Amino acid sequence: MSEVLLDPVAISRGLRRVAGEIAEHGGVRDLALVGIRRGGEPIALRLAALLKELEGEAPPVGAVDITLYRDDAATALPNPKIGPSYIPFSVDGKRILLVDDVISTGRTIRAALDAVLDYGRPKRIELCVLVDRGGRELPLHPDYTVRRVDVAPNANIDVTVTNDELWARVMNDSDAEVSR
Numbered sequence: 001m002s003e004v005l006l007d008p009v010a011i012s013r014g015l016r017r018v019a020g021e022i023a024e025h026g027g028v029r030d031l032a033l034v035g036i037r038r039g040g041e042p043i044a045l046r047l048a049a050l051l052k053e054l055e056g057e058a059p060p061v062g063a064v065d066i067t068l069y070r071d072d073a074a075t076a077l078p079n080p081k082i083g084p085s086y087i088p089f090s091v092d093g094k095r096i097l098l099v100d101d102v103i104s105t106g107r108t109i110r111a112a113l114d115a116v117l118d119y120g121r122p123k124r125i126e127l128c129v130l131v132d133r134g135g136r137e138l139p140l141h142p143d144y145t146v147r148r149v150d151v152a153p154n155a156n157i158d159v160t161v162t163n164d165e166l167w168a169r170v171m172n173d174s175d176a177e178v179s180r
Contacts, residue, residue: 001171001172002158002169002170002171002172003169003170004167004168004169005131005147005149005157005168005169005170006130006131006146006147006166006167006168007167008165008166008167010147011130011146011166011167011168014130014146014147015043015046015047015050015130015146016050017146018047018128018144018145018146019047019050019051019053019054020054021144022047022051022097022128022144023051023054023055026095027055028051028055028057028058028059030093030094030095030123031051031059031094031095031096031097032059032060032061032062032089032091032094032095032096032097033047033048033059033060033061033062033096033097033099034061034062034063034064034087034091034096034097034098034099034112034116035061035062035063035064035099035100036063036064036066036098036099036100036108036109036112037063037064037065037066037083037085038083039100039101039102039130039159040063040098040099040100040101041063041099042161042166043099043100043101043128043130043166044061044063044097044099045061046166047097047099047128048061059097060088060089062085062086062087062088062089063085063086063087064085064087064112064115064116065082065083065084065085065115066108066111066112066114066115067082067083068082069111069112069114069115070107070108070111071107071110071111085115087116087119090119090120091116091119091120091121091122092120092121092122093121093122093123094122094123095122095123095124095125095126096116096122096124096125096126097125097126097127097128097144098112098113098116098125098126098127098128099127099128099129100112100127100128100129100130101129101130101131101157101159101168102129102130102131102132102133102157102159102168103127103129103131103132103133103140103142104133104134104135104136105135105136105137105138106136106137106138106139106140107137107138109127109138109140110138110140113125126143126144127140127141127142127143127144128142128143128144128145129142129144129145129146130145130146130147130159130166130168131145131146131147131148131149131157131159131168132145132147132148132149133148133149133150133151133157134148134149134150135153147168149170151170152172154172155170155171155172156170156171156172157169157170157171158170158171
């Protein structure tokens with residue numbers, strides 16, 4: 001059984017609010033967005049468009065694939081599907097906003113930090129997530145969040161793009177098995 005957590009209207013409203021917060025905390029000067037593949041990439045692109053509306057210019061957007069940076073890559077990924085990272089700008093001295101769809105344990109974010117640092121030395125790295133579901137194993141916390149929610153440990157939060165609209169759904173363990 002799945003339950004809609006955020007529909008496209010709620011996501012749009014939440015991202016607009018977050019874009020306003022980002023603009024208030026330094027605007028787009030020296031800001032660059034880096035989406036964590038795959039879930040964070042469409043969110044980063046939407047945030048960039050909203051920031052352009054607010055600030056008159058869009059920050060550059062890149063993406064990182066964290067597959068090889070995972071701390072469980074050797075055991076959990078016998079046949080990893082590695083995608084390209086794409087950061088078409090220098091991260092040196094920039095305010096980097098990492099963007100992901102869901103944060104839970106923090107391990108994906110840790111891997112993304114390592115990936116970004118391989119590109120250079122940013123002035124600051126911040127984190128934006130669509131959904132914070134709790135359950136941290138590492139001391140990482142998002143700076144910007146659209147929604148915080150408590151869900152059962154065996155539930156998954158699935159963020160999908162359907163007809164160019166973002167949806168976030170809570171799925172119990174049996175639904176997750178069906179969709180994989």
